[in-house]
Amino acid sequence: MSGRPPAEDIETSAGATDRTPVADADVCIVGAGPAGALVADRLADAGHEVVVLEAGPRFDFDDRLARQEKAIRPTYSRPEVWDSDPERDAHGNSGPWFYPLNHARARGVGGSTLHWQGMVMRLHEGDFNSKSERGVGTDWPIDYADLRPYYAAAEQELGVAGGDNPFAPPREEPRPMPAFPPSYSDSLFADACDELGIAMHPVPNARNSEVYDGRSQCVGYGTCQPVCPSGAKYDGTVHIESAEEKGATVIDRAAVQRLAHDADRITAATYATPDGEYRQEADAFVLAAGGVEIPRLLLLSESEQYPEGLANSSGAVGRFFMDHLFAGMGGTLDEPTRQNHVGFLTSESHQFYDDADAEFAPFKLEFFNYAGPSPVEMALTGDDWGNDLLDRLRDGYGTHIAMGGLVEQLPREDSYIGLDESTTDNHGNPVPDVHWNVGDRALRTIERANEIQRSILDELGVDIEWTAGPDSTGPAYHHMGTTRMGDDPADSVVDAECRTHDLDNCWIASSSVFPTGGAMNPTLTIAALALRVADAVDAAV
Amino acid sequence: MELTRRDAVSALTALGASVAVAGCSDAAPTAQQPDRDADVDADVDADTELRETMVAAAEVVYPDEVTGIDTFVNTFLDSRLAGDRHAASVADAVAAVNDRAKSWYDDRFAALDADTRDSVLREMGADTAEPHRDGSTAEEVRYYVVNELLLALYSSPTGGELVGIENPQGHAGGTDSYQRGPPT
Numbered sequence: 186m187s188g189r190p191p192a193e194d195i196e197t198s199a200g201a202t203d204r205t206p207v208a209d210a211d212v213c214i215v216g217a218g219p220a221g222a223l224v225a226d227r228l229a230d231a232g233h234e235v236v237v238l239e240a241g242p243r244f245d246f247d248d249r250l251a252r253q254e255k256a257i258r259p260t261y262s263r264p265e266v267w268d269s270d271p272e273r274d275a276h277g278n279s280g281p282w283f284y285p286l287n288h289a290r291a292r293g294v295g296g297s298t299l300h301w302q303g304m305v306m307r308l309h310e311g312d313f314n315s316k317s318e319r320g321v322g323t324d325w326p327i328d329y330a331d332l333r334p335y336y337a338a339a340e341q342e343l344g345v346a347g348g349d350n351p352f353a354p355p356r357e358e359p360r361p362m363p364a365f366p367p368s369y370s371d372s373l374f375a376d377a378c379d380e381l382g383i384a385m386h387p388v389p390n391a392r393n394s395e396v397y398d399g400r401s402q403c404v405g406y407g408t409c410q411p412v413c414p415s416g417a418k419y420d421g422t423v424h425i426e427s428a429e430e431k432g433a434t435v436i437d438r439a440a441v442q443r444l445a446h447d448a449d450r451i452t453a454a455t456y457a458t459p460d461g462e463y464r465q466e467a468d469a470f471v472l473a474a475g476g477v478e479i480p481r482l483l484l485l486s487e488s489e490q491y492p493e494g495l496a497n498s499s500g501a502v503g504r505f506f507m508d509h510l511f512a513g514m515g516g517t518l519d520e521p522t523r524q525n526h527v528g529f530l531t532s533e534s535h536q537f538y539d540d541a542d543a544e545f546a547p548f549k550l551e552f553f554n555y556a557g558p559s560p561v562e563m564a565l566t567g568d569d570w571g572n573d574l575l576d577r578l579r580d581g582y583g584t585h586i587a588m589g590g591l592v593e594q595l596p597r598e599d600s601y602i603g604l605d606e607s608t609t610d611n612h613g614n615p616v617p618d619v620h621w622n623v624g625d626r627a628l629r630t631i632e633r634a635n636e637i638q639r640s641i642l643d644e645l646g647v648d649i650e651w652t653a654g655p656d657s658t659g660p661a662y663h664h665m666g667t668t669r670m671g672d673d674p675a676d677s678v679v680d681a682e683c684r685t686h687d688l689d690n691c692w693i694a695s696s697s698v699f700p701t702g703g704a705m706n707p708t709l710t711i712a713a714l715a716l717r718v719a720d721a722v723d724a725a726v
Numbered sequence: 727m728e729l730t731r732r733d734a735v736s737a738l739t740a741l742g743a744s745v746a747v748a749g750c751s752d753a754a755p756t757a758q759q760p761d762r763d764a765d766v767d768a769d770v771d772a773d774t775e776l777r778e779t780m781v782a783a784a785e786v787v788y789p790d791e792v793t794g795i796d797t798f799v800n801t802f803l804d805s806r807l808a809g810d811r812h813a814a815s816v817a818d819a820v821a822a823v824n825d826r827a828k829s830w831y832d833d834r835f836a837a838l839d840a841d842t843r844d845s846v847l848r849e850m851g852a853d854t855a856e857p858h859r860d861g862s863t864a865e866e867v868r869y870y871v872v873n874e875l876l877l878a879l880y881s882s883p884t885g886g887e888l889v890g891i892e893n894p895q896g897h898a899g900g901t902d903s904y905q906r907g908p909p910t
């Protein structure tokens with residue numbers, strides 16, 4: 186591979202040659218994102234017969250440079266980078282808040298981590314006890330201490346580069362790789378933050394700051410989101426490949442249609458493939474299809490026994506859909522800021538996170554390394570070329586600077602994933618309806634985050650040009666809460682072990698089990714819970 | 727500013743999943759030369775015409791400060807023309823440009839002076855057209871000729887440096903430059 190292979194020449198990879206079910210499977214996992222991949226890897230390692238059914242295709246690693254062209258050229262939309270299919274991925278949007286679902290996920294072996302940014306933080310201790318410590322939301326049935334060893338294991342598995350954070354919960358050992366050094370633009374922020382008494386600290390990245398686990402260190406392509414051609418950014422394909430080496434079977438283009446069941450067990454997953462429809466039986470099932478498709482599959486699998494949807498005696502399946510809200514601000518300085526060399530963040534601040542109470546949500550602040558336009562993307566839009574274009578690029582690039590932040594939203598009954606019966610997907614199933622709603626606490630907190638961002642940018646002397654505030658915020662693409670965890674089967678879907686209350690042999694590995702979301706990107710917690718689910722399944726089968 | 731082969735061929739793209747790369751921009755480029763089979767004269771002519779047209783277009787859409795365009799564009803094209811679909815589409819767009827040049831200015835695009843070449847592209851509407859793979863002639867020329875060349879330049883270190891970013895998006899320029907301040 187050399188130069189820049191064209192996006193147009195990417196061939197659809199053939200994927201699995203045999204899509205028939207695996208005989209005598211111990212465990213069937215639905216979904217090959219990081220959650221399903223980690224569970225598969227652990228269970229295959231423990232000697233179980235594991236089969237993973239993945240709705241999307243398998244992508245060829247060698248095509249990533251060609252996919253990068255799709256990320257840069259304006260002709261391609263973001264969902265097109267990973268071949269989103271409008272019919273397969275159709276969805277409704279009946280809520281008061283618009284939700285761009287297909288910008289918020291990727292479908293195929295590796296799941297949404299093919300597309301993700303790769304920031305990986307542990308939740309803070311208070312996040313597990315929102316009701317008792319902050320007076321709002323609900324408590325998790327587990328504590329930080331329960332997840333702590335799994336967080337450490339997840340950091341090893343994903344390969345996390347990170348450093349000291351004075352506000353983070355206690356940890357026993359450093360992260361497996363040193364943090365990426367701060368950026369030049371961080372150093373500009375540092376003076377302003379010093380003046381205001383705001384501490385900056387490194388961002389933990391699931392991205393190799395050195396060679397790790399046989400994967401390349403980061404080489405600075407700057408297109409992490411939506412594609413890392415070097416493989417330095419972790420994604421779920423890492424553990425899918427590892428699971429396959431240990432004997433697991435991974436079937437791509439195998440979209441699970443229904444979960445066949447009796448009163449207290451799933452008996453089989455029926456799945457549609459290009460070669461026909463099949464039925465996979467197994468002793469245990471792990472649902473790892475993400476926070477939108479898991480509730481959809483359960484709702485689609487309704488029966489006489491479960492008329493409101495499988496595992497839905499509580500009525501909570503699909504309810505309490507949450508995401509994190511973005512708060513941001515940016516503008517220009519009268520000096521170079523050196524943005525867009527890499528596509529990831531190196532500094533953040535959790536200083537205000539644990540001030541959270543009933544009035545204000547937890548939030549974190551981010552210092553951007555990719556504020557403003559990237560010159561190559563600018564060059565591909567506009568009516569000019571030659572010297573005029575170069576003048577425009579020189580004018581447009583170089584002095585932008587910005588901050589971001591994530592804010593928690595509380596679980597609400599009126600924010601949910603349902604079925605949109607008016608539209609069907611490529612298999613004739615009703616598509617998911619994203620009915621997203623956000624409350625005042627989150628909106629107030631966005632204003633609070635904006636105030637701090639403004640104070641920092643003012644101190645720095647930035648000419649502020651844009652604000653993502655309560656009226657212009659958007660989702661961070663984290664799908665949480667839709668099969669919530671709890672001790673009481675009357676108001677939760679899974680128990681503290683992530684096993685459904687209703688079905689003895691069904692576990693859920695996903696941010697869909699989060700009772701509350703905190704304000705940390707969710708995937709490290711998903712990974713920790715997935716490893717914990719693997720232990721529980723291993724003990725049970 | 728001189729364009730080098732390093733600009734055209736991202737040396738790091740040869741790395742496999744398990745290879746560590748430290749000094750990214752020093753490794754040797756590995757582009758294949760196109761297979762110029764002497765028996766297929768027509769193909770050779772078509773390939774030569776395509777390449778000379780793209781170089782001639784680059785001389786228009788690149789800023790005056792850039793030198794070394796011929797080698798740069800040819801090396802870049804080696805990786806772009808190796809497959810079927812993209813190569814055929816570039817050839818179609820290039821043929822459309824040459825047809826216009828011949829019917830309006832009585833010569834192949836590459837034989838026209840730079841101002842006339844600029845006019846041909848503008849008269850075709852390639853300046854204001856949206857880039858589309860499957861669109862009008864203007865849109866396809868914008869995608870396969872103009873933007874193809876601009877993508878090559880501005881995702882290369884030399885193109886980036888013109889704008890003040892030595893590791894532009896799309897180039898694997900390592901993890902030092904983001905830490906460095908502006909040149910003094």
Ligand SMILES: Cc1cc2nc3c(=O)[nH]c(=O)nc-3n(C[C@H](O)[C@H](O)[C@H](O)COP(=O)(O)OP(=O)(O)OC[C@H]3O[C@@H](n4cnc5c(N)ncnc54)[C@H](O)[C@@H]3O)c2cc1C
Nearest residue numbers: 216218219220240292293296297302303304441475706708
């Ligand atoms: C742009 C973007 C940036 C992000 N950045 C971050 C970040 O910085 N940090 C962070 O922590 N998180 C981030 N995320 C979120 C992160 O990607 C997800 O939290 C994570 O991928 C969830 O993992 P998962 O395995 O639970 O689900 P997914 O990764 O979504 O995988 C689910 C898989 O299940 C498959 N599937 C669905 N339905 C079926 C079915 N019926 N049958 C078979 N298979 C099915 C899907 O095709 C998919 O491949 C980001 C997401 C996006 C989109």
Ligand code: SF4
Nearest residue numbers: 403404406407409413
């Ligand atoms: S900056 Fe690093 S992690 Fe991001 S795409 Fe490039 S190599 Fe991958």
